[in-house]
Amino acid sequence: MTIEKHRIKQTLKQGSATAWPICLGYFPIGLALGVLAQQAGLPWWAVAMMSLLVFAGSAQFICVAMLAAGASLTAIILTTFVVNLRHTLMSSALAVHLVGIQRRFLALFAYGITDESFAINMARFRSGDWDRWKALVVNHLANIVWFVATVSGSLVGQFVPQGAFGIDYALTGMFICLLVFQLQGRIYIMTGMIAALISVFWYLMIPGDSYIVGASVCAATAGYFIQCRYRRKK
Amino acid sequence: MTFSEYLFLFAGMGAVTYLPRALPLLYLAHKKMPGWLIDWLGLIPVAVLSALLAPSLFSSTSDRHLDFGRPELIVALPTLLFALKTRSLGGTVLLGMLLYWLAGFCL
Numbered sequence A: 001m002t003i004e005k006h007r008i009k010q011t012l013k014q015g016s017a018t019a020w021p022i023c024l025g026y027f028p029i030g031l032a033l034g035v036l037a038q039q040a041g042l043p044w045w046a047v048a049m050m051s052l053l054v055f056a057g058s059a060q061f062i063c064v065a066m067l068a069a070g071a072s073l074t075a076i077i078l079t080t081f082v083v084n085l086r087h088t089l090m091s092s093a094l095a096v097h098l099v100g101i102q103r104r105f106l107a108l109f110a111y112g113i114t115d116e117s118f119a120i121n122m123a124r125f126r127s128g129d130w131d132r133w134k135a136l137v138v139n140h141l142a143n144i145v146w147f148v149a150t151v152s153g154s155l156v157g158q159f160v161p162q163g164a165f166g167i168d169y170a171l172t173g174m175f176i177c178l179l180v181f182q183l184q185g186r187i188y189i190m191t192g193m194i195a196a197l198i199s200v201f202w203y204l205m206i207p208g209d210s211y212i213v214g215a216s217v218c219a220a221t222a223g224y225f226i227q228c229r230y231r232r233k234k
Numbered sequence B: 001m002t003f004s005e006y007l008f009l010f011a012g013m014g015a016v017t018y019l020p021r022a023l024p025l026l027y028l029a030h031k032k033m034p035g036w037l038i039d040w041l042g043l044i045p046v047a048v049l050s051a052l053l054a055p056s057l058f059s060s061t062s063d064r065h066l067d068f069g070r071p072e073l074i075v076a077l078p079t080l081l082f083a084l085k086t087r088s089l090g091g092t093v094l095l096g097m098l099l100y101w102l103a104g105f106c107l
Helices: A001-038 A044-051 A057-068 A075-083 A086-095 A105-111 A115-127 A132-159 A164-182 A186-205 A210-233 B003-028 B035-042 B043-057 B071-086 B089-107
Strands: none
Touching: A001 A044, A001 A057, A001 A115, A001 A132, A001 A164, A044 A057, A044 A132, A044 B003, A057 A075, A057 A210, A057 B003, A075 B003, A086 A115, A086 A210, A086 B003, A086 B035, A086 B043, A105 A132, A105 B003, A115 A132, A115 A164, A115 B043, A164 A186, A164 B043, A164 B071, A164 B089, A186 A210, A186 B043, A210 B035, A210 B043, B035 B043, B043 B071, B071 B089
């Protein structure tokens, strides 16, 4: 019993130690979303409901903007679908580390898959000192912080000045470091550079958000073939 | 909007957010995946993050044209070096925010 308790404590401790930088980044972004939602006329309980049911930062920002612009509900739902398609890739990649795990756990885990939790859990799984329960703690701690931040934003956010303390850069800073965590060899660096190149040109040429999934799939495929050729030469 | 309209909207958004996150995991975790798929999926994290990040650094978001002089990109360089050196997510986020905030005064 005490051993079991100790194990749970360790899981919570390591999970939260890993999650706190994500939470740090989520807080200002969530606050900003709450402010925007409040200005767009959403009551605080609607923000709470949205963060609970949707939990997808970029889709929630788009939703608020579309509501403010008077878009139809169906259009908002369709846009959300397109914007979140990239998570099919992340979910598939996580499956490699969660083989044979019972479906109840996976269903609960899937709810918390975001760009950030995905990146950090993948890096941790690959380095080896990680298990699914710690990953679950990361996912759901981030979710709780996101919920609290968005709701507080909608309640008190009007007092936060626009762009204060560089909060606009929190997400970019997070992505930069999460990207660094993935660079575990030459092939990863090359794939990342190919993805950057393709995504920028895709972004410039084609309106909408298809550049995320499109560039990711192209770059991973290119990286895969480079890896194959390199292995064969060896 | 009424309560039930909000509920309809967010339940719909929730469904199209949750299903892409859950279905591949539920399906693939109980399948024997071929080696090539595992290798390919191993390259997905770096590709997705790079694709999310790069356009926001190298082009303006308002009218989508190539721009190598934006504060986002200039601040990204020291932030990247810091991340490579320390591998600290919290520190990187804080440094990036600080530099971007300062850049707002200088640039």
